[in-house]
Amino acid sequence: MTELATTNPADPPWLTIRRGTLAAADNGGLFVSPGYGRHPRRCIDSFEIILMREGQMTIAEDDRVFELAQHDALVLLAGRQHQGLSDYDRRTSFYWVHFRLRPKQHAIAATDQSADTNISIPQLSRPGRPERLVELFRRFLHDQEQGFASPVEADLLVTSMLAELAFHHRAEPHGAKAEALAGQVRSFIDGAFCRPDLSPGLVAAELDLNADYLGRVFKRVAGQTLGQYINASSRSPT
Numbered sequence: 275m276t277e278l279a280t281t282n283p284a285d286p287p288w289l290t291i292r293r294g295t296l297a298a299a300d301n302g303g304l305f306v307s308p309g310y311g312r313h314p315r316r317c318i319d320s321f322e323i324i325l326m327r328e329g330q331m332t333i334a335e336d337d338r339v340f341e342l343a344q345h346d347a348l349v350l351l352a353g354r355q356h357q358g359l360s361d362y363d364r365r366t367s368f369y370w371v372h373f374r375l376r377p378k379q380h381a382i383a384a385t386d387q388s389a390d391t392n393i394s395i396p397q398l399s400r401p402g403r404p405e406r407l408v409e410l411f412r413r414f415l416h417d418q419e420q421g422f423a424s425p426v427e428a429d430l431l432v433t434s435m436l437a438e439l440a441f442h443h444r445a446e447p448h449g450a451k452a453e454a455l456a457g458q459v460r461s462f463i464d465g466a467f468c469r470p471d472l473s474p475g476l477v478a479a480e481l482d483l484n485a486d487y488l489g490r491v492f493k494r495v496a497g498q499t500l501g502q503y504i505n506a507s508s509r510s511p512t
Contacts, residue, residue: 286338286397289321289349289436290387295379297321297436299428302371302414313358320372322350323435325407329366332359341494342368343486345404347439349397351382369411373432388440395436399443400487406442410435444487456495459488460503467507474500 291297300320304327313333324333324347331342335356340348350356352374381387388394401407414431422428459477466472477500478485489500496503 286340287351288383288386288394288396289351290381290383290392290394291375291436292379292392293390295375295433296426296429297432298374299414299425299432300372300374302369302411302418304411304415305366305368305370307362307364307366309364310361312361313356315355315357317353317355318372319352320374321352322370322372323432323439324348324350325369325401325404325411327367327369327408329363330360331362331366331368333357334359340398341490343490345400347399347401347407347443349395349439351397369408369415371411371414371432371435373429393437393440395439396443399439400484401439402442402444403438407435407438410438452491452495455488456492459492459500460496463500463504463507467504472504474504477504 307329313331324342326342326344326346328344333340333342333348333350333356335350335354339359342348383394386394386396410431414428417423417427417431458481462477462480463472469476474489475485478488481488492503493499498506
């Protein structure tokens with residue numbers, strides 16, 4: 275499979291894997307913040323899955339910036355430089371695992387390329403069944419500590435993680451989709467600024483979206499939080 279150029283540098287790509295491919299697991303772990311420091315700056319030749327267990331973390335890969343919160347999943351791509359942009363707080367913890375894919379087994383695509391012959395994993399997503407991923411990570415770490423009966427056992431667990439991300443996720447919007455969602459938010463707030471109960475939670479409830487998820491997308495597009503936009507709207511002259 276050949277690498278496909280992304281249509282918009284603001285849009286995270288998709289990792290597309292041929293059907294029947296088994297990821298080659300390296301190692302994994304559970305990071306628990308000591309309350310200081312940040313994710314190191316580095317470029318490695320393997321892929322990495324990060325699943326946030328608690329807290330927040332801001333991490334960049336090349337020119338893309340990702341703000342991660344609880345249960346967010348991020349796939350860092352092989353051969354690309356990534357680094358933390360924020361210090362860990364005392365609540366930050368996340369599972370991680372490194373794995374490898376042969377060049378002909380995968381491609382980096384601009385859009386979801388899922389079909390009968392391949393599956394696509396969004397680089398950034400909110401897993402629909404986070405408890406399933408947590409269980410896979412726990413099994414991987416337990417068996418890693420005890421010693422895998424065979425390397426294939428580790429490969430199967432990582433491949434199952436990728437399948438979970440591919441088939442049970444809610445991809446976070448970027449580019450035009452994120453702009454459209456932010457526009458919906460602005461329209462609702464501008465029409466409801468007189469309501470005494472107007473709050474980020476109310477906006478999320480009205481749009482039937484998770485409040486943390488909506489707030490993160492809006493801040494990335496608008497450069498301010500939902501609360502800041504609501505406060506500014508309430509002060510604007512009618």
